[in-house]
Amino acid sequence: MHGSLSTYHIGLFDSGVGGLTVMQEIARLLPHESLLYFGDTARVPYGNKSRETIIRYSIENAIFLLEKQIKLLVVACNTASAFALPKLRQIFNIPIVGVIEPGAQKAVSVTRNQRIAVLGTKGTIQSGAYQLEIQRLLPQATVVPVACPLLVPLVEERFLNHPITRLAIKEYMNQLEKAEVDTILLGCTHYPLLKELIQEQAGPHISLVDSASTCAQTVAHLLQTHKLESPTNQATHRYYVSDDPDKFHDLGEKLFGQPLPHIELQKPE
Numbered sequence: 001m002h003g004s005l006s007t008y009h010i011g012l013f014d015s016g017v018g019g020l021t022v023m024q025e026i027a028r029l030l031p032h033e034s035l036l037y038f039g040d041t042a043r044v045p046y047g048n049k050s051r052e053t054i055i056r057y058s059i060e061n062a063i064f065l066l067e068k069q070i071k072l073l074v075v076a077c078n079t080a081s082a083f084a085l086p087k088l089r090q091i092f093n094i095p096i097v098g099v100i101e102p103g104a105q106k107a108v109s110v111t112r113n114q115r116i117a118v119l120g121t122k123g124t125i126q127s128g129a130y131q132l133e134i135q136r137l138l139p140q141a142t143v144v145p146v147a148c149p150l151l152v153p154l155v156e157e158r159f160l161n162h163p164i165t166r167l168a169i170k171e172y173m174n175q176l177e178k179a180e181v182d183t184i185l186l187g188c189t190h191y192p193l194l195k196e197l198i199q200e201q202a203g204p205h206i207s208l209v210d211s212a213s214t215c216a217q218t219v220a221h222l223l224q225t226h227k228l229e230s231p232t233n234q235a236t237h238r239y240y241v242s243d244d245p246d247k248f249h250d251l252g253e254k255l256f257g258q259p260l261p262h263i264e265l266q267k268p269e
């Protein structure tokens with residue numbers, strides 16, 4: 001290994017553009033850290049694939065980033081965190097942060113009546129990962145899981161303020177009618193982009209939380225405890241995708257309203 005570990009990047013992966021919600025928060029909190037993002041655009045979506053497939057993809061993505069000498073790995077995808085985190089931690093010997101634990105922590109700190117809804121992809125909801133983590137942190141919590149498989153494609157179509165999206169959200173939220181939750185956990189990278197519409201449907205008295213900012217705080221804490229903080233203030237951000245860099249560039253810029261640099265095409269082996 002060359003150089004000091006602390007000069008290496010933080011690596012993040014997601015199935016596509018969604019993980020940029022997490023990357024944005026990490027960049028905001030840790031402006032001196034260099035970040036390396038991989039979007040697995042050739043194999044997106046992850047949300048409706050099987051546990052075995054998601055574990056295999058996640059291992060390949062982690063190896064791809066480790067070969068680029070990252071010092072810490074962020075699994076910036078809820079479905080991959082839900083299915084693959086234990087396996088990744090078993091295999092790889094660097095600090096690994098997922099989005100499930102930070103999201104659950106945030107929801108538990110916000111709820112007052114201990115009734116929390118979790119919205120996510122089919123895979124995330126079926127995995128039971130959020131339900132388990134919330135109940136580990138707050139055993140008396142009632143968790144109401146709702147799979148919302150239509151929301152990711154609607155975000156990717158940029159139907160962020162569109163009647164079809166409102167209708168889909170209304171349909172999913174009907175499942176919460178009698179649940180009396182006071183907190184909704186947005187358990188998918190794309191859902192923060194629909195925050196306004198979900199809040200509109202939920203009403204003003206329900207708190208909406210997501211994993212991104214708590215995840216960034218966990219990353220900061222781990223860098224500190226492992227003495228991996230960047231010694232320089234010359235941070236770089238690099239982006240790789242496994243398919244169609246132009247589409248990623250275009251969608252990323254439009255969804256997040258921020259210019260993205262050149263995106264490199266490179267696939268995990």
Ligand code: DGL
Binds near residue numbers: 047048079
């Ligand atoms: N990134 C995924 C997640 O957070 C959503 C997109 C997908 O299904 O791949 O679960």
